[in-house]
Amino acid sequence: MLQMxxxxxxxxxxxxxxxxxxxxETRLQGAGATFPNPIYQKxxxxxxxxxxxxxxxxxxxxxxxxIKGITEHTVDFAGSDAPMNKKEIAAAKDEVVHIPTVAGAxxxxxxxxxxxxxxxxxxxxxxxxxxxxxxxxxxxxxxEANAGASLPDMxxxxxxxTDGSGTTFVFxxxxxxxxxxxxxxxxxxxxxxxxxxxGGKGNxxxxxxxxxxxxxxxxxxxxxxxxxxxxxxxxxxxxxxFIKAGPDSVSAAxxxxxxxxxxxxxxxxxDQTSEAAYPISAFTYIIVYKDLAYLKSPxxxxxxxxxxxxxxxxxxxxLATSMDYAPLADGVKAKAGAAIDALTxxxxxxx
Amino acid sequence: MSQxxxxxxxxxxxxxxxxxxxxSQRAGISGDTLLxxxxxxxxxxxxxxxxxxxxxxxxxxMPTIRSFGLKFLTGTxxxxxxxxxxxxxxxxxxxxxxxxxxIVDTIEPVFGALPVIWGTAMTSVIALTFAIPxxxxxxxxLIRIAPRVTVxxxxxxxxxxxxxxxxxxxxxxxFVFGPFMQKYLEPWLNGVFDTVPGxxxxxxxxxxxxxxxxxxxxxxxxxIIPIITAISRDVLNGVPRAQxxxxxxLGATWWQSSKxxxxxxxxxxxxxxxxxxxxxxxxxxxITMVIGNNNQISPSPFAPAQSMASLLANEFAEASGxxxxxxxxxxxxxxxxxxxxxxxxxxxxxxxxxxRTSAAH
Numbered sequence: 001m002l003q004m005x006x007x008x009x010x011x012x013x014x015x016x017x018x019x020x021x022x023x024x025e026t027r028l029q030g031a032g033a034t035f036p037n038p039i040y041q042k043x044x045x046x047x048x049x050x051x052x053x054x055x056x057x058x059x060x061x062x063x064x065x066x067i068k069g070i071t072e073h074t075v076d077f078a079g080s081d082a083p084m085n086k087k088e089i090a091a092a093k094d095e096v097v098h099i100p101t102v103a104g105a106x107x108x109x110x111x112x113x114x115x116x117x118x119x120x121x122x123x124x125x126x127x128x129x130x131x132x133x134x135x136x137x138x139x140x141x142x143x144e145a146n147a148g149a150s151l152p153d154m155x156x157x158x159x160x161x162t163d164g165s166g167t168t169f170v171f172x173x174x175x176x177x178x179x180x181x182x183x184x185x186x187x188x189x190x191x192x193x194x195x196x197x198x199g200g201k202g203n204x205x206x207x208x209x210x211x212x213x214x215x216x217x218x219x220x221x222x223x224x225x226x227x228x229x230x231x232x233x234x235x236x237x238x239x240x241x242f243i244k245a246g247p248d249s250v251s252a253a254x255x256x257x258x259x260x261x262x263x264x265x266x267x268x269x270x271d272q273t274s275e276a277a278y279p280i281s282a283f284t285y286i287i288v289y290k291d292l293a294y295l296k297s298p299x300x301x302x303x304x305x306x307x308x309x310x311x312x313x314x315x316x317x318x319l320a321t322s323m324d325y326a327p328l329a330d331g332v333k334a335k336a337g338a339a340i341d342a343l344t345x346x347x348x349x350x351x
Numbered sequence: 352m353s354q355x356x357x358x359x360x361x362x363x364x365x366x367x368x369x370x371x372x373x374x375s376q377r378a379g380i381s382g383d384t385l386l387x388x389x390x391x392x393x394x395x396x397x398x399x400x401x402x403x404x405x406x407x408x409x410x411x412x413m414p415t416i417r418s419f420g421l422k423f424l425t426g427t428x429x430x431x432x433x434x435x436x437x438x439x440x441x442x443x444x445x446x447x448x449x450x451x452x453x454i455v456d457t458i459e460p461v462f463g464a465l466p467v468i469w470g471t472a473m474t475s476v477i478a479l480t481f482a483i484p485x486x487x488x489x490x491x492x493l494i495r496i497a498p499r500v501t502v503x504x505x506x507x508x509x510x511x512x513x514x515x516x517x518x519x520x521x522x523x524x525x526f527v528f529g530p531f532m533q534k535y536l537e538p539w540l541n542g543v544f545d546t547v548p549g550x551x552x553x554x555x556x557x558x559x560x561x562x563x564x565x566x567x568x569x570x571x572x573x574x575i576i577p578i579i580t581a582i583s584r585d586v587l588n589g590v591p592r593a594q595x596x597x598x599x600x601l602g603a604t605w606w607q608s609s610k611x612x613x614x615x616x617x618x619x620x621x622x623x624x625x626x627x628x629x630x631x632x633x634x635x636x637x638i639t640m641v642i643g644n645n646n647q648i649s650p651s652p653f654a655p656a657q658s659m660a661s662l663l664a665n666e667f668a669e670a671s672g673x674x675x676x677x678x679x680x681x682x683x684x685x686x687x688x689x690x691x692x693x694x695x696x697x698x699x700x701x702x703x704x705x706x707r708t709s710a711a712h
Contacts, residue, residue: 061668062668062669063669064669064670064671065668065669135557155557155558157557157558157560162644162665162666163665163666163668163669164431164666164669164670164671165669180437183435184434184435184436184437185434185436186434187432187433187434187435188432189431189432189433190432190669190671191431191432191666191669191671192430192432193428193429193430193431193432193646194645196645197645197655198560198562198643198644198645198655199643199644199645199655199657199665200644201639201644201664201665208525209562212525212526212529212530213533213560215558
């Protein structure tokens with residue numbers, strides 16, 4: 001056995017050495033959003049297995065950092081949960097392209113000891129809870145949405161993100177669609193001033209608060225709720241159905257937005273009309289310049305395009321579901337594929 | 352900490368003459384000159400670094416200094432996002448322009464540092480209230496009561512508190528101390544505030560969460576005990592033997608002579624407190640985990656708040672927009688200047704005058 005392992009490792013080292021010397025390595029540097037980091041790392045590992053000549057590095061430094069990096073050409077591609085806003089697009093050196101990679105959901109995760117049912121909430125209820133207008137779990141309005149369930153007489157502790165984040169952007173943008181008052185007093189942004197509650201840094205900070213406080217409710221990415229086994233609320237969508245966040249319901253939200261995808265693929269997929277759609281869904285994007293000449297070498301540009309194709313329209317998508325991300329719906333995949341094909345190098349199409 | 356030890360014996364007035372023969376020195380720069388240049392250079396570099404820090408921070412904070420001025424210190428709202436509010440006429444109705452489009456006013460982001468100044472001040476006061484009696488008590492114990500064999504271990508344990516990384520304090524605060532506060536201490540204290548007349552303003556109406564100014568303050572208190580204890584022990588050690596014997600000779604009880612000791616070294620003790628305060632105000636990692644991170648001003652110690660340091664830890668990495676970055680840098684600048692002032696005062700009191708001022712009376 002030991003002998004075998006030894007031989008295998010020699011063979012491995014040998015082949016690596018050959019790979020290292022014979023093939024020129026192409027290095028791609030990406031940075032940005034933390035939310036898709038687990039799936040991006042998985043993609044990088046799997047893609048490099050099949051294409052050892054390409055070395056890809058993605059650093060999860062936050063969406064803001066990614067956008068800064070691509071604007072200043074310090075990274076080859078950026079990851080961001082929130083699309084670049086008008087100001088950021090104006091600051092960029094050239095035309096940028098947003099390519100949706102996977103979709104995710106933001107959920108209202110809660111900690112209600114003794115409550116074993118599934119909590120149901122509506123958009124306006126979430127607005128009232130997070131703006132401090134509803135302070136008790138047995139409030140009549142919450143009871144109305146949860147007919148038959150008995151909710152405890154307990155204070156609500158709201159938990160929110162204190163750092164700027166795509167999660168907050170998606171969550172507050174959805175709430176802004178539910179209440180004019182929320183939109184004009186708290187607003188939709190990567191970082192907003194919540195009137196009540198406890199702040200945590202990062203998804204993990206909010207998760208820790210929700211776990212620690214009986215009666216707490218906080219907004220986090222669905223992956224964190226699943227990984228930490230925290231229950232999260234079903235949310236009433238535009239069609240009037242209570243929907244649980246999951247790969248299917250998030251993909252459904254994405255497919256509902258295909259028609260809005262015209263020049264830019266950066267479209268909002270929260271509050272979709274489709275019956276199966278989970279309302280607080282959003283794409284996460286990889287952002288590159290339309291003309292890849294900034295990568296300096298055509299080899300690098302080709303490698304980036306191949307990696308994007310593999311991730312967004314190829315085998316990469318199959319890995320998404322296993323990691324609790326929602327894969328792109330077919331219509332979205334087609335649009336994203338077309339956008340990747342339209343990337344150029346020095347004005348000329350690649351391939 | 353040990354570098355803070357004041358010199359217990361005043362320097363000798365006359366030093367014995369030291370003579371060396373350097374005539375064998377080869378031509379060129381002498382060793383003396385070289386050493387002087389090197390040491391002068393090192394000292395200047397450190398001063399330059401501090402100056403550079405101040406200049407760079409001030410420069411980077413210019414956008415907010417220019418747009419908010421002194422209002423930055425008194426403003427109570429910290430909102431990094433712009434708001435869009437539909438314009439309403441005096442009658443409360445929405446206003447539309449000529450094309451029938453609703454007119455929307457954009458309310459620009461505002462940055463007011465008062466909530467974080469408040470959070471820093473409150474937690475520091477709580478920390479000092481908790482740490483001063485414990486530290487002075489420990490110091491007196493070590494000097495006057497403790498048998499020789501216990502002095503070493505107790506001093507070591509107290510100083511060991513300083514060696515614990517602040518993230519470890521934070522995790523302990525988040526998962527052990529906070530929940531304890533929430534379950535036992537805070538509901539009881541809240542009841543006290545509720546029933547004792549005059550304390551009602553500190554009553555907290557919601558559920559006490561254990562992640563608030565009180566929890567943060569007490570945690571900071573534990574963290575600054577070592578520095579205050581170590582310095583006050585050294586300061587008390589510096590009280591001349593004759594002084595103590597004198598009080599005893601006059602018939603003072605143990606307590607009375609201890610009181611005299613404290614009085615005698617009060618400026619040194621005050622310096623120790625100032626250094627503790629500087630540490631409390633600047634502590635970041637642990638406080639971020641237990642203060643609740645809410646930019647609000649509340650008189651209740653059970654309300655979640657935000658300190659200057661925790662604000663920076665929370666917001667700096669993902670700060671969006673130049674104005675927010677500049678506002679955060681201005682907060683850092685205020686913190687730096689504050690710590691500088693505390694340290695300067697402390698050093699003057701502990702090292703400069705120390706026991707000697709009191710010796711004059």
